[in-house]
Amino acid sequence: MKLTPVKTPVVAKKMFPNYIWDIATTTKELFLTFDDGPTPDITNWTLKILDDYNAKATFFCVGGNIDQHPDIYQNIIEAGHSIGNHTQHHIKGWATKTNAYIDNVSLAEHSIGTKLHTKKTKLFRPPYGQIKPQQGKKLIELGYKIVMWDVLSFDWDQDISEEQCLENVISKSKSGSIIVFHDSIKASKNMMYALPKVLEKFSLEGYKFKALEF
Template sequence: MPLIPAKVPIVVKKMFPNYIWDIPTSEKTIYLTFDDGPTPEITPWTLEALKKHEAKATFFCIGNNIEEHPNILQDILKDGHAIGNHTFNHVKGWNTKTSDYIAEVIKTQGIMDSKIHTTKSANLFRPPYGRIKPSQGKKLLALHYKIIMWDILSFDWEQSVSPEACLNNVVSQATNGSIIVFHDSVKASRNMQYALPKVLEYYSKKGFSFKALAF
């Protein structure tokens, strides 16, 4: 089982105040995010699940996957979702030179901009694994990126987590303004495809709306 909690402790958020962990609001709004796509096996299914509840979300895309599946990126945008940068090769910031890390982000940004011809890609960035050096974060902030972390981890990618536990990680913790992490990846598909429809139904019945991140 994972050693880190599903909900990020307040003390961690305060340690990194320049990163975005949630969206403070009194409104019943939740921000679903999906990492590691686009993937033909899972992303189209995810889009259909969101559409059933008129939910909008944010997809943090890997540059290499965008190059291989540009049509799925277009589908994400056509459905009104936001997209963000998740590096080109899903690199771990802690193990990567800062210059190489920034180059990964810039390369992915160029691919996103060339594929979509719009400002939809905006300036959203999520570090793979949540692992980013202070030097990398500082440079990205100077480049006007919003570094998006999370309030809730579903742990959908973790094979030791059951689908039921994945669901419970979200519905037991998420509330107004929570940023929730799922993955539109093959590895996470078992848990995500079980939990996502139930999360959408659970919070819709409680009067919540699902919005894409926008700054």
């Protein structure tokens, strides 16, 4: 039994109103996000599928992965997607002292903002969704927008099928939903099955896929 639900409960959103869980909109818009990249092959595949549907997304990148794969990172930038900070080493907030956590975010900001002359980002998503209140408070003071989610695909979960991953997104997403996928090796099987079908279904229904911009 999963402790984390596919659809974020309203009560959780109300408990942390300073975090971004979804986007208020009156039009048919969805906000795809991809965590943990850039990853060889997988991220570039993702970019191609998004381009096929004229879809924009937000990539929450791990700073260390940017340092290892600057060419793939450049591809994300050139495709017109938004970039978010996902820490330098994909660390767990609950297991990390606040100062060390902020320092790790700053390292990732350096990788994001200096590689290939790109601009710095102020979007942040905590790995595993783990962030202490004090960590969140300090990041907001530094100008970050902390982006959580409305719908989890659970693409990384090896215990669910490709079909269930797809159903998670199809059944729970609505206009304004922020949806989590991962451009990682672990999630690739489920993500590569579900993403094209999500794009096709919602595109046929008149939805636009947009990047997060604040």
